[in-house]
Amino acid sequence: MKARVIVTLKPGVLDPQGKAIEGALKSLGVAGVGAVRQGKVFDIEIDAENREAADRTLAEACEKLLANTIVEDYALDHE
Amino acid sequence: MNSPLRAAVILFPGSNREGDAARALRQASGAPPAIVWHSDRTLPEGTDLVVLPGGFSYGDYLRCGAIAARARIMDAVRAHAARGGLVLGVCNGFQILCEAGLLPGALMRNAGRRFVCRMQHLRVENDSTPFARGYARGQVIKFAIAHGEGNYTIDAAGLAELERSGRVAFRYCDAAGAVGAAANPNGSTNEIAGVYNDAFNVLGLMPHPENLIDPLVGGIDGRAMFRALAAA
Numbered sequence: 001m002k003a004r005v006i007v008t009l010k011p012g013v014l015d016p017q018g019k020a021i022e023g024a025l026k027s028l029g030v031a032g033v034g035a036v037r038q039g040k041v042f043d044i045e046i047d048a049e050n051r052e053a054a055d056r057t058l059a060e061a062c063e064k065l066l067a068n069t070i071v072e073d074y075a076l077d078h079e
Numbered sequence: 080m081n082s083p084l085r086a087a088v089i090l091f092p093g094s095n096r097e098g099d100a101a102r103a104l105r106q107a108s109g110a111p112p113a114i115v116w117h118s119d120r121t122l123p124e125g126t127d128l129v130v131l132p133g134g135f136s137y138g139d140y141l142r143c144g145a146i147a148a149r150a151r152i153m154d155a156v157r158a159h160a161a162r163g164g165l166v167l168g169v170c171n172g173f174q175i176l177c178e179a180g181l182l183p184g185a186l187m188r189n190a191g192r193r194f195v196c197r198m199q200h201l202r203v204e205n206d207s208t209p210f211a212r213g214y215a216r217g218q219v220i221k222f223a224i225a226h227g228e229g230n231y232t233i234d235a236a237g238l239a240e241l242e243r244s245g246r247v248a249f250r251y252c253d254a255a256g257a258v259g260a261a262a263n264p265n266g267s268t269n270e271i272a273g274v275y276n277d278a279f280n281v282l283g284l285m286p287h288p289e290n291l292i293d294p295l296v297g298g299i300d301g302r303a304m305f306r307a308l309a310a311a
Contacts, residue, residue: 016192068142070185
């Protein structure tokens with residue numbers, strides 16, 4: 001099974017990289033761009049019986065390493 | 080004098096200040112520290128102090144210090160801290176301690192987006208710890224800073240607890256000791272440059288005391304920390 005983990009900064013955590021990207025998009029004249037927040041995507045191949053088991057594994061991966069839950073949230077997605 | 084300080088400096092792939100840390104420890108205690116590889120399982124017998132040096136462990140992949148915090152040796156460092164052993168994390172070492180859960184909070188990208196590399200004044204906030212006994216509370220000292228991710232971030236409850244319990248070790252300030260946004264190099268909450276754990280045997284800080292031990296490189300304000308540790 002292929003899964004995708006998306007890690008984003010919690011609301012309110014300062015994101016200077018997102019701000020810089022937002023500024024660059026605006027300076028390029030890309031119309032309609034508002035606030036930009038940068039996150040991370042992990043595409044993970046996972047060996048699991050079913051979706052629930054995969055979710056448990058992915059949540060463990062997020063809690064143990066992929067996300068710093070002090071400042072980041074994570075979301076799981078499947079193919 | 081007690082038996083000399085037995086220090087161990089942990090070496091991760093991408094550490095680069097381990098030599099500076101070793102030099103400062105040798106100068107203060109007369110003995111070189113052990114250098115311990117990240118994949119080792121144990122610290123040398125009788126280790127008093129563990130130092131996590133600065134650098135860019137694992138190329139700062141994922142998050143600064145994230146991979147190093149899960150290295151095999153960190154179980155031994157955690158056990159050392161739990162039995163009251165001293166742990167000092169400088170710069171990347173501070174990031175590793177936060178990622179390992181040995182210190183609260185997280186170190187985020189500098190608010191001004193730039194890597195900052197220069198001298199920085201600090202105000203000593205607590206002088207009653209094994210690390211800071213050589214300073215006086217309120218004393219203004221000068222260390223070097225060199226980091227891109229030093230913006231100390233913590234939630235409101237955690238911050239209140241740090242402030243209430245005297246666990247803020249150092250704050251960024253100007254040469255006159257004034258603390259405020261103008262003297263904050265990275266946007267850190269409450270100008271926090273370093274924090275202690277709840278037992279005051281673990282210290283993490285972004286500035287580099289180990290680089291200020293020789294007048295040739297601009298000052299000796301770092302010596303007092305290593306001397307205090309050597310006398311602990």
